Amino acid sequence: MAEIYPFRDIEKIWQSRWDEHQVFRSTEGGDRPKYYVLEMLPYPSGRLHMGHVRNYSIGDALSRFKRMNGFNVLHPIGWDSFGLPAENAAIKHGIHPEKWTLDNIAFMKTQMKRLGFSYDWARETTTCLPEYYRWNQWFFLEMYKRGLVYRKHGLVNWCNVCQTVLANEQVVNGGCWRDGSAITQKKLAQWCIRITDYAEELLDEIDRLDGWPERVRTMQRNWIGRSVGAKVCFAVDGFAERIEIFTTRIDTIYGANAIILSPEHPMVEALIETHPEQARLREAIDTIIRRIRTDRSFVDTEKEGICLDRYAVNPFNGERLPIWIANFILMEYGTGAIMAVPAHDGRDREFSLKYDLPIRPVVAPVDGCCAEGELYDAYGVLINSGEYSGLTSEAAMDRMSRRAEAEGFGCATVTFRMRDWGISRQRYWGTPIPIVHCEACGLVPVPEQELPVLLPPMERIDYHGGSPLENITEFVHTRCPKCGGPARRDTDTMDTFIDSSWYYLRYTDAQIASAAIDPAKVAYWFPVDIYIGGIEHAVGHLTYTRFWWKMMRDLGMVKGSEPVTRLLTQGMVIKDGAKMSKSLGNIVDPDYLIERFGADTSRLFILFASPPEKDLDWSDQGIEGCFRFLNRVYRIVTKHAHWLAAPAPLPAEPTERQLLLLRKTHQTIAKVTSDIEERLQFNTAIAACMELTNELYAADNAGLDAPGDRAVFRHAVEALILMFSPFVPHLAEELWAQTGHGTYVLDSAWPQADPRYLVAECVEIPIMVNGKLRARVQIPVDADEASVKELVFGVPRIQQLLAEGTLKKHLYVKNKVFNIILK
Numbered sequence: 001m002a003e004i005y006p007f008r009d010i011e012k013i014w015q016s017r018w019d020e021h022q023v024f025r026s027t028e029g030g031d032r033p034k035y036y037v038l039e040m041l042p043y044p045s046g047r048l049h050m051g052h053v054r055n056y057s058i059g060d061a062l063s064r065f066k067r068m069n070g071f072n073v074l075h076p077i078g079w080d081s082f083g084l085p086a087e088n089a090a091i092k093h094g095i096h097p098e099k100w101t102l103d104n105i106a107f108m109k110t111q112m113k114r115l116g117f118s119y120d121w122a123r124e125t126t127t128c129l130p131e132y133y134r135w136n137q138w139f140f141l142e143m144y145k146r147g148l149v150y151r152k153h154g155l156v157n158w159c160n161v162c163q164t165v166l167a168n169e170q171v172v173n174g175g176c177w178r179d180g181s182a183i184t185q186k187k188l189a190q191w192c193i194r195i196t197d198y199a200e201e202l203l204d205e206i207d208r209l210d211g212w213p214e215r216v217r218t219m220q221r222n223w224i225g226r227s228v229g230a231k232v233c234f235a236v237d238g239f240a241e242r243i244e245i246f247t248t249r250i251d252t253i254y255g256a257n258a259i260i261l262s263p264e265h266p267m268v269e270a271l272i273e274t275h276p277e278q279a280r281l282r283e284a285i286d287t288i289i290r291r292i293r294t295d296r297s298f299v300d301t302e303k304e305g306i307c308l309d310r311y312a313v314n315p316f317n318g319e320r321l322p323i324w325i326a327n328f329i330l331m332e333y334g335t336g337a338i339m340a341v342p343a344h345d346g347r348d349r350e351f352s353l354k355y356d357l358p359i360r361p362v363v364a365p366v367d368g369c370c371a372e373g374e375l376y377d378a379y380g381v382l383i384n385s386g387e388y389s390g391l392t393s394e395a396a397m398d399r400m401s402r403r404a405e406a407e408g409f410g411c412a413t414v415t416f417r418m419r420d421w422g423i424s425r426q427r428y429w430g431t432p433i434p435i436v437h438c439e440a441c442g443l444v445p446v447p448e449q450e451l452p453v454l455l456p457p458m459e460r461i462d463y464h465g466g467s468p469l470e471n472i473t474e475f476v477h478t479r480c481p482k483c484g485g486p487a488r489r490d491t492d493t494m495d496t497f498i499d500s501s502w503y504y505l506r507y508t509d510a511q512i513a514s515a516a517i518d519p520a521k522v523a524y525w526f527p528v529d530i531y532i533g534g535i536e537h538a539v540g541h542l543t544y545t546r547f548w549w550k551m552m553r554d555l556g557m558v559k560g561s562e563p564v565t566r567l568l569t570q571g572m573v574i575k576d577g578a579k580m581s582k583s584l585g586n587i588v589d590p591d592y593l594i595e596r597f598g599a600d601t602s603r604l605f606i607l608f609a610s611p612p613e614k615d616l617d618w619s620d621q622g623i624e625g626c627f628r629f630l631n632r633v634y635r636i637v638t639k640h641a642h643w644l645a646a647p648a649p650l651p652a653e654p655t656e657r658q659l660l661l662l663r664k665t666h667q668t669i670a671k672v673t674s675d676i677e678e679r680l681q682f683n684t685a686i687a688a689c690m691e692l693t694n695e696l697y698a699a700d701n702a703g704l705d706a707p708g709d710r711a712v713f714r715h716a717v718e719a720l721i722l723m724f725s726p727f728v729p730h731l732a733e734e735l736w737a738q739t740g741h742g743t744y745v746l747d748s749a750w751p752q753a754d755p756r757y758l759v760a761e762c763v764e765i766p767i768m769v770n771g772k773l774r775a776r777v778q779i780p781v782d783a784d785e786a787s788v789k790e791l792v793f794g795v796p797r798i799q800q801l802l803a804e805g806t807l808k809k810h811l812y813v814k815n816k817v818f819n820i821i822l823k
Contacts, residue, residue, distance in 0.1 A: 005634035007598030011730040024118045026074050028524045035071035036525050037063040040533030041078045044104040045089040048111045050573040057603045059532050060117045064726040068750040076507035078125030083496025087429035097429040115599045116729050123510045127499035134452030135516035137434040141445050148194045158186035164425045190424040199416040211566030216538045223539040225417025230401045232410040234312035246334045251396040252341040254385040255362035258322050259312040262329040262336040263288045303351040315409040423495040428461050428468040430493025438480035438487040467491040501548035528564045535569040571615035600728035601627045607682040637735045645740030651708030656780050656787040658712045665716040666757035668692045672723045689724045702794030719751045769820045785812045792818050
């Protein structure tokens with residue numbers, strides 16, 4: 001019997017058989033309930049890393065578990081193969097993005113198969129292929145028809161490293177989400193999706209996402225950021241244009257002492273254009289802008305302001321208010337302008353004290369208890385507010401908002417922190433925008449019958465300054481679909497998050513050519529039962545995904561309000577105190593692990609080392625321990641394989657020792673089932689399987705010669721193989737075959753716990769040898785001394801001690817302790 005089980009041969013054999021017999025194929029229909037297991041698809045910008053292995057091992061274990069429990073399981077995978085990650089990797093390696101991407105897909109697909117992931121490869125979806133991205137263009141045009149897609153000129157987030165625009169969700173702590181480099185603002189024409197039309201619904205339905213982590217739901221609530229208040233427009237002396245602000249506290253407007261603008265507010269240029277000190281002001285403003293762009297913490301530190309020597313007029317009392325520019329007002333929040341009310345806002349107070357602006361309280365506590373000069377930011381009763389004095393804050397806000405609307409300078413309104421989704425990217429490797437620019441006709445959609453607008457081949461891609469597509473004459477110059485005259489194609493490509501917003505619907509029929517999806521198949525498989533991926537996608541991808549589903553619902557393509565029932569955000573893989581990263585040199589290559597220990601050991605460790613939602617600390621000793629465990633299982637099963645293949649009925653009246661193993665087996669079945677089904681705690685489920693393995697060794701050491709011993713042992717072995725098959729499928733299939741089964745373990749029924757053996761009829765007692773604790777053993781409650789002695793003397797550690805000494809006597813205290821005295 002081999003000391004190290006032949007994992008290479010075993011894994012190769014079973015992967016070949018699964019592939020040959022298409023074991024993982026799934027079809028719609030039948031009488032089994034459906035279950036859709038979805039993991040976030042990978043960027044094919046390199047090899048698989050351990051984060052991938054963890055994510056996909058979680059999904060694969062659950063997929064196998066559900067299939068064995070009688071579900072019709074959909075478990076697909078694809079490739080998020082457009083966009084910055086793949087293109088940047090291609091640039092780095094000097095290879096065309098298409099070749100780099102497709103080569104990586106082929107390599108990573110091989111890695112996934114080596115790991116035994118049970119994907120239905122017939123549903124594989126690759127987003128950079130025309131058969132997929134033509135439907136990105138179709139969706140774009142459908143939204144354009146309905147006014148959900150529009151083009152505007154404005155300031156955008158620009159990454160100089162990536163040479164492209166980033167959506168607000170892709171700016172993290174003032175830097176690019178990919179490389180961390182500082183973001184600047186650039187004025188460009190951009191295509192946008194009016195995601196804010198769905199802001200209210202996206203926010204309201206967060207509370208219905210009971211299967212999502214509260215942390216993710218909170219992040220989405222904060223990102224959408226609903227605020228109830230009022231819009232107020234302030235006239236500006238000498239200018240026709242007014243300054244619009246949004247405030248949640250219109251009741252404090254009589255306490256306003258200034259209007260403060262973002263340095264990037266579109267009206268700033270006009271306000272300083274005729275100023276006698278225009279050059280000085282422009283230089284000071286540019287200095288603030290540069291500091292904000294390079295150090296986002298600047299907005300949260302000391303308040304910096306510039307007075308423009310211009311004045312706005314408070315529409316409620318006619319008071320002239322100085323207009324300032326300040327570092328803490330950002331264009332991406334609200335309107336990029338505020339009214340400063342220092343008596344009732346801490347930030348405004350700090351600014352006003354620094355620049356010696358007047359502070360006038362206009363709201364007092366209902367009970368009048370507020371020290372003079374003290375900040376009061378709660379609701380109360382209005383003072384120093386003209387005709388509104390004496391009103392409560394709530395009543396004043398209502399009356400003031402109605403007056404603003406009646407007189408045409410404002411209204412009550414709701415705003416959202418979330419902005420429309422800017423989807424234009426000045427890159428090559430993406431979905432071309434299906435719009436033609438015609439001097440006579442303006443913006444003209446490409447006719448549906450001409451889709452897809454194919455991404456043209458390029459020998460050399462110029463990535464700097466503008467879109468590389470602008471340099472391809474045969475792509476740019478075309479005819480207007482409307483008038484037939486000369487026209488130019490749009491040269492931007494779409495944000496990669498477009499691709500990942502609906503890919504999981506395409507899995508339901510990846511081959512369909514006549515439509516983006518087959519509604520009947522989507523109706524069968526949806527909603528997704530569980531979606532597995534990283535917390536970093538909480539406010540980007542997961543928000544877009546929810547929006548896209550609702551947009552498709554409004555197109556009549558899908559039904560229901562939300563696409564995903566349950567969300568699992570798995571933790572990171574940590575090594576040497578940091579997330580595994582090539583730049584830190586702390587990565588572990590999955591191929592190395594597979595070659596040295598096998599795919600099953602790699603999967604087992606990644607699932608055993610930590611609960612899935614927690615970070616996992618890498619341990620070389622841990623993976624070696626998992627390898628030893630699998631060898632133990634292999635040895636104990638193959639040792640008895642010659643008779644395990646012969647079925648035998650369980651004894652009608654099991655002995656005490658047999659009852660112990662039966663109870664442990666069914667208690668393990670109950671625990672493993674509960675840990676996976678209810679809590680997704682694979683680590684504790686695996687630990688329970690390890691404990692059952694120990695019991696098998698104890699039973700083997702005690703002897704399997706009594707009538708019924710082998711039947712009970714075989715019963716426990718079968719249960720163990722079935723239960724650990726979601727984690728180590730190759731070894732499970734091999735042992736299942738060696739124990740006489742002619743079917744795949746994946747097609748076998750999950751074991752069911754027998755209630756008769758779940759009653760707490762056992763107790764664990766310590767075994768003391770010469771006064772020292774040497775082991776513990778499970779015994780039936782109230783078992784007779786002879787039965788307990790047999791169990792105690794069958795423990796391997798006690799057998800070893802007995803062989804080394806001479807038994808003088810033993811003493812058993814019922815249900816408490818077993819004492820052994822050795823000479």
